[in-house]
Amino acid sequence: DAGVIQSPRHEVTEMGQEVTLRCKPISGHNSLFWYRQTMMRGLELLIYFNNNVPIDDSGMPEDRFSAKMPNASFSTLKIQPSEPRDSAVYFCASRPTLGEKLFFGSGTQLSVL
Amino acid sequence: DAKTTQPTSMDCAEGRAANLPCNHSTISGNEYVYWYRQIHSQGPQYIIHGLKNNETNEMASLIITEDRKSSTLILPHATLRDTAVYYCIVRVAMNSGYSTLTFGKGTMLLVSP
Numbered sequence: 001d002a003g004v005i006q007s008p009r010h011e012v013t014e015m016g017q018e019v020t021l022r023c024k025p026i027s028g029h030n031s032l033f034w035y036r037q038t039m040m041r042g043l044e045l046l047i048y049f050n051n052n053v054p055i056d057d058s059g060m061p062e063d064r065f066s067a068k069m070p071n072a073s074f075s076t077l078k079i080q081p082s083e084p085r086d087s088a089v090y091f092c093a094s095r096p097t098l099g100e101k102l103f104f105g106s107g108t109q110l111s112v113l
Numbered sequence: 114d115a116k117t118t119q120p121t122s123m124d125c126a127e128g129r130a131a132n133l134p135c136n137h138s139t140i141s142g143n144e145y146v147y148w149y150r151q152i153h154s155q156g157p158q159y160i161i162h163g164l165k166n167n168e169t170n171e172m173a174s175l176i177i178t179e180d181r182k183s184s185t186l187i188l189p190h191a192t193l194r195d196t197a198v199y200y201c202i203v204r205v206a207m208n209s210g211y212s213t214l215t216f217g218k219g220t221m222l223l224v225s226p
Contacts (some may be wrong), residue, residue, distance in 0.1 A: 043216035
């Protein structure tokens with residue numbers, strides 16, 4: 001199994017541009033999570049999907065952030081417009097239905113100039 | 114979820130046992146202790162979890178005190194590759210419904226030659 005796949009690994013963009021981060025969870029996993037990590041705030045949960053349905057998006061910073069999961073094998077996190085304070089590493093994770101473990105991807109390093 | 118307290122950092126000599134403590138004095142009867150680690154530039158990785166009995170797997174051992182107010186993660190023979198931030202998390206079972214993980218600041222373990 002290739003694990004949780006995130007793309008791109010690195011993204012550099014200018015303030016005001018739209019950014020789309022992508023995640024492919026492990027096949028058969030029905031829960032998907034987006035986390036953001038910064039030095040100041042550590043790892044923060046942004047949104048949690050179960051069976052492609054958003055269950056908790058209370059961690060999404062503001063309306064500039066949106067996440068979708070159109071099917072069981074793909075999710076996107078979009079920032080529009082991006083701001084320098086959005087610079088962080090964004091992690092996607094998935095979990096099987098009855099599993100206890102979260103499996104994380106390698107993350108996307110986002111830099112907004 | 115119960116609050117956990119971990120030392121900010123610890124050192125360990127290569128080949129020696131690394132004993133990472135975690136205090137969780139407000140843990141509830143149905144809450145488990147989970148350990149994850151994050152190696153630099155990677156996503157967090159599951160290590161082990163337990164309820165009240167000691168647990169061991171190929172990565173580590175988890176010792177939980179009888180009153181369950183604290184626990185220790187043991188890496189029996191630390192290697193340089195074990196240098197990472199180790200997170201202790203207390204929560205109800207991941208497969209019990211609403212299932213997210215909240216990460217604290219963790220312990221930075223530095224394994225030296």
